[in-house]
Amino acid sequence: MMVVQGEHADMLPPGGAPVTTVAGPAAATRVAPDAVARPHAGRGGRRPTLASVAEAAGVSLKTASRVLNDEPNVAPQTRAKVQEAAQRLGFRRNAVAADLARGGSSRLVGFVTGDLANPFYSALASGIERELRHHGLQLITTSSDEEPERERTLTEALVERRVGALVVTPTSTDHSSLRRELDDGLPVVFIDRPAQGVEADTVVIDNRGGVRDAVTHLLAHGHRRIALVGDVSRLWTFQERRDEFVATLRAAGVEDPARYVRDGAHDADLARAFVTELLALPEPPTALVTANNKITVGALHALRDRVSGGEAPDVALVGFDDFELADLLHVTVVGYDVVEMGRQAAALAVSRAENPELAPRLVVVPTRLVVRGTGEVPGPGA
Amino acid sequence: MMVVQGEHADMLPPGGAPVTTVAGPAAATRVAPDAVARPHAGRGGRRPTLASVAEAAGVSLKTASRVLNDEPNVAPQTRAKVQEAAQRLGFRRNAVAADLARGGSSRLVGFVTGDLANPFYSALASGIERELRHHGLQLITTSSDEEPERERTLTEALVERRVGALVVTPTSTDHSSLRRELDDGLPVVFIDRPAQGVEADTVVIDNRGGVRDAVTHLLAHGHRRIALVGDVSRLWTFQERRDEFVATLRAAGVEDPARYVRDGAHDADLARAFVTELLALPEPPTALVTANNKITVGALHALRDRVSGGEAPDVALVGFDDFELADLLHVTVVGYDVVEMGRQAAALAVSRAENPELAPRLVVVPTRLVVRGTGEVPGPGA
DNA sequence: CGATCATCTGACAGCGCTGTCAGGCTGCAG
DNA sequence: CTGCAGCCTGACAGCGCTGTCAGATGATCG
Secondary structure (H helix, E strand, O other): OOOOOOOOOHHOOOOOOOOEEEOEEEOOOOOOOOOOOOOOOOOOOOOOOHHHHHHHOOOHHHHHHHHOOOOOOOOHHHHHHHHHHHHOOOOOHHHHHHHHHHOOOOOOOOEEOOOOOHHHHHHHHHHHHHHHHHOEEEEEEEEOOOHHHHHHHHHHHHOOOOEEEEOOOOOOOOOHHHHHHHHOOOOOOEEEOOOOOOEEEEEEEEEEHHHHHHHHHHOOOOOOEEEEEEEOOHHHHHHHHHHHHHHHHHHHHOOOOOOOOOOOOOOOOHHHHHHHHHHHHHHOOOEEEEOOOHHHHHHHHHHHOOOOOOOOOOOOEEEEEOOOOOOOOOOEEEEHHHHHHHHHHHHHHHHHHOOOOOOOEEEEEEOEEOOHHHHHHHOOOO | OOOOOOOOOOOOOOOOOEEEEEEEOOOOOOOOOOOOOOOOOOOOOOOOOHHHHHHOOOOOOOHHHHOOOOOOOHHHHHHHHHHHHHHHHOOOHHHHHHHHHOOOOEEEEEEEEEEOOOHHHHHHHHHHHHHHHOOOEEEEEEEOOHHHHHHHHHHHHHHHOOOOOHHHHOOOOOOOOHHHHHHHOOOEEEEEOOOOOOEEEEEEOOOHHHHHHHHHHHOOOOOOEEEOOOOOOEEEEHHHHHHHHHHHHHHHHOOOOEEEEEEOOHHHHHHHHHHHHOOOOOOOOOEEEEOOHHHHHHHHHHEEEHHOOOOOOEEEEEEOOOOOOOOOOOOOOEEEHEEEEEEEEHHHHHHHHHHHOOOEEEEEEEEEEEOOOOHHHOOOOO
């Protein structure tokens, strides 16, 4: 889909610069230069080192180091000389070497997310980053694609990179491989789902409370045949939500409470299909609870397929996870503060880095029901 | 606000800040109850080094290194011994030290994004990451919050970390500080907006073509009074979009084509206000072009404010940037493949790392008009 | 006046790893 | 038996930086 630019040649950046327009049919076209790939042909002179700065300034390596680290006990004059030299040579300190020499971990925090493209995770990342920033830490984000194997690979790579802390959205069911890191004092925080097999700081949503609110709400509006459309049942969050869903219905005296429970809706398209299927049942549910944002979107599509006009839908819907535009679409959801979740996770990591002896902590983020319309469609019992 | 969590988080406050809950006799599903039993194993023995592995295996440091890097010329027996020792000691190689010793940059690629929380950027990040993964590279993502000063700080930090390449969404207007890095052979790719003051690989959208399509579409539907709601005019993308907007209108014989151009709508709320204002004019526009996803959302809110019922809106709208749910909302947009954009950027970076002598390249991502409804509201001239 | 102290500076030994190179060993041809 | 590859292995010197410690200087004090 990348097209050679021709027609719109007028869009070139101002001030003449560019240049060759690479293009070619979408994904496949990797720029394949004819030239033989040569190893880092570092072009110009070598990058200035601290040693070269020291030499240029006529001081020792250590003194230069002191200046560039803002350490005390350096004569103002010396300081100036070094700074001038560093400036002139365009010196950039090598944080990698510095970290090594300090014999420790870097000021990097690793985040293993499920899927960066999901707004939920990017909101998390955003919250984490914002908190870390205050502590002079940087975030390195990676995607496991919800694959346990990838998760393991990624955490390992991050550990090898000697990150100062790790925030993980656990996908796999076993995290004993991380036990060694925990024992070594690496702060590890699990977010959204608790880890299994290890004890560590954890931030989770109040899944059960949220689902209970949703179901109770629907019951109050006269629904009895309520469906739950969920993600793969391997995921802890869904297990929690499902269990509470069933428990709440049962407590309300609904018989066969698991009757309309479906799992495996891993993406919006599957969810859409599931919902369509559910609604085609001889005795279809009159209300839906969707277990996460992607599923809610899928369900909305299914509902629209059904009600092609502009009329109000005849099926109630409460979604877990708030999302942008949910208000415009009048979708009732179980919401919570995702950015804050991330921030909490980062705070846990930081505090543990400062004090490794703390007992594992659990932060539960409360949910609240956001009433917007779809959740208030009356049921037969209303 | 420390609350001990009970059976279910029943006592959670209805709203407001998350509750920090320390795991006591926690929910049975979660933390294993042997918390107290284990004395703080943290910060116990030092992390095993390659040297300790070598010693345990009874070989030299170098041989151990060879084994763990899968280098040839090691006797199978020796190899096995080392692997066993590494396994037993729980050795994790120190990638930082390895990078240093190799005398070069790390296998990390830095990405300076405008705002991680914006789905546009996270889609970019996702595309970049996906491509890098194929090359054994990892992505480190940071947010500039669209602040030039932060952008500079971040790029500098990344350079100091010796990233192997840099992908930047330029916010600032001057990137001469990066010239040194470019000269040093560091692959730098600018994405979404070209850099000013330096020549480098760049990936941009066909902004002018997209806007032209949008405006032409609206003109064809009988609109003459068309508004453009844009972001801060410091940003190159908006400048492009605005210029083309005006040019297209002028070419169509519309007089005072800039009459309804507004800029400064930095977030959805501002955009909403701008649109409301525009529509309150004595002679309001009959169609809107919104310059990015956030603004489109704001405009949609404004339109809904106006048409409180379910009736079809009376103002046409074409948004730049596609977004999830745009289909459900019937929003006509100028779309393009964001993930692919990221992928292209990563590919440029990788290819330049392999061959620094390449001339700067420009990749232009094509746009396409996605017709869904709001863009087809007929105008007075229809 | 020498002793004491605070301030400033530099030599040096690593951090944990890899590249280089020299050396030991085996097998096989001459 | 010598010579010469070919295969393994290990010493050693860094990568660029920081921590430690000792030395140098001048100021202060008994």
